[in-house]
Amino acid sequence: MNQHEDFLPYNLPDISEAEIDAVVDVLRSGWLAPGPRVKAFEADFASYAGTKHAIALDSATAGMHLALLASGIGPGDEVITTPTTFAATVNTIIHTGATPVLADICPDDYCIDPAAAERAITPRTRAIMPMHHGGSACRMDEILALARKHGLRVIEDAAHALGTQIGGRNIGSFGDATVFSFYPTKNVTSGRGGMLTTDDDALAERCRLLALHGMSNDAWDRYTARGSWSYQVLAAGYNYTMTDFQAALGHTQFSRLDAFQRQRTHLARRMSERLGALPEIVLPAERTGATHAWHLYVVRIRPGMLTISRDEIIVAMKERGIGTSVHFIPIHHHPYYRETYGWAPGDFPVADEAFEAMLSLPLYTRMTDAEADRVAAAVEEIVHGHRT
Numbered sequence: 001m002n003q004h005e006d007f008l009p010y011n012l013p014d015i016s017e018a019e020i021d022a023v024v025d026v027l028r029s030g031w032l033a034p035g036p037r038v039k040a041f042e043a044d045f046a047s048y049a050g051t052k053h054a055i056a057l058d059s060a061t062a063g064m065h066l067a068l069l070a071s072g073i074g075p076g077d078e079v080i081t082t083p084t085t086f087a088a089t090v091n092t093i094i095h096t097g098a099t100p101v102l103a104d105i106c107p108d109d110y111c112i113d114p115a116a117a118e119r120a121i122t123p124r125t126r127a128i129m130p131m132h133h134g135g136s137a138c139r140m141d142e143i144l145a146l147a148r149k150h151g152l153r154v155i156e157d158a159a160h161a162l163g164t165q166i167g168g169r170n171i172g173s174f175g176d177a178t179v180f181s182f183y184p185t186k187n188v189t190s191g192r193g194g195m196l197t198t199d200d201d202a203l204a205e206r207c208r209l210l211a212l213h214g215m216s217n218d219a220w221d222r223y224t225a226r227g228s229w230s231y232q233v234l235a236a237g238y239n240y241t242m243t244d245f246q247a248a249l250g251h252t253q254f255s256r257l258d259a260f261q262r263q264r265t266h267l268a269r270r271m272s273e274r275l276g277a278l279p280e281i282v283l284p285a286e287r288t289g290a291t292h293a294w295h296l297y298v299v300r301i302r303p304g305m306l307t308i309s310r311d312e313i314i315v316a317m318k319e320r321g322i323g324t325s326v327h328f329i330p331i332h333h334h335p336y337y338r339e340t341y342g343w344a345p346g347d348f349p350v351a352d353e354a355f356e357a358m359l360s361l362p363l364y365t366r367m368t369d370a371e372a373d374r375v376a377a378a379v380e381e382i383v384h385g386h387r388t
Contacts, residue, residue, distance in 0.1 A: 049172025135293030190250025
């Protein structure tokens with residue numbers, strides 16, 4: 001390890017003075033609950049997504065849960081999703097009382113395979129929840145056609161997909177509902193938070209109701225000069241709303257999205273120029289007609305070409321002062337899901353094979369060209385030293 005070099009983490013948020021000022025302004029305003037900054041963020045996000053509604057929430061997990069509930073999904077129903085995702089995707093299905101059903105992934109982009117999803121459909125299937133892995137777009141034309149054929153809802157897990165496009169159209173308006181994440185590692189952050197977009201008036205109304213305890217009036221309505229103290233509880237709802245200071249951070253970050261995406265694309269292509277010369281490394285896929293958001297830069301190690309495993313490469317990168325990650329340990333590898341649903345490693349062979357070989361390298365907007373080169377050089381050095 002080069003001791004003189006600082007550790008290069010897997011991810012760092014990009015917070016400017018503009019974000020700090022926006023949050024301070026809210027703190028000084030005396031209005032911290034969901035209010036004017038939330039409403040402004042929602043309006044701009046709806047315009048970006050090309051939808052009638054955008055609902056700011058305290059997490060993407062909350063958004064997926066609400067979208068499922070508002071779609072009438074519950075006990076006795078099945079929802080198809082991918083094994084290559086974070087636990088939250090599956091947990092939200094479970095929290096409705098429905099049963100998650102996994103369908104294998106495509107080998108190039110790690111997104112759900114529409115053909116596998118169709119094979120997983122039963123008379124109990126009510127929805128498909130595709131997840132745009134790493135910022136690469138799912139095959140939405142095929143998924144939407146499949147949903148129309150079988151009368152299914154489509155709820156997109158777009159936690160990685162802010163900045164992803166299909167045919168020049170931003171992710172956000174393809175499915176019945178789309179949910180984005182603003183967790184600190186995401187392309188835009190509000191510290192914690194999410195956004196649900198939809199064109200479905202009834203779904204949006206139900207989500208807004210459930211997001212704030214099932215109350216008929218939110219705090220903005222009740223505590224302004226024009227509001228009323230009176231309210232009714234119309235459903236057993238949740239406490240899922242975004243605060244105004246979270247919205248101030250997220251909204252200001254969102255205004256920088258274009259610049260963020262240019263930098264992510266630049267860094268990704270800079271690393272690909274070097275790593276593409278290594279036959280042992282499979283680069284992230286960029287499909288024709290889709291724009292990658294580059295939330296993650298996921299490479300894969302070709303089997304049988306190195307004398308070192310993926311896990312050993314992670315250690316070797318850390319020894320060189322570079323953090324990495326893996327996205328994700330597949331759902332069917334975790335004890336809870338294995339014990340509850342009878343899944344086991346090997347059940348979804350494409351996801352299993354990808355997991356054994358995939359590696360997420362550092363990629364974030366605060367990275368410099370020199371740091372991107374340092375990551376690529378470390379991979380080159382490890383590969384050159386462990387060729388079969």
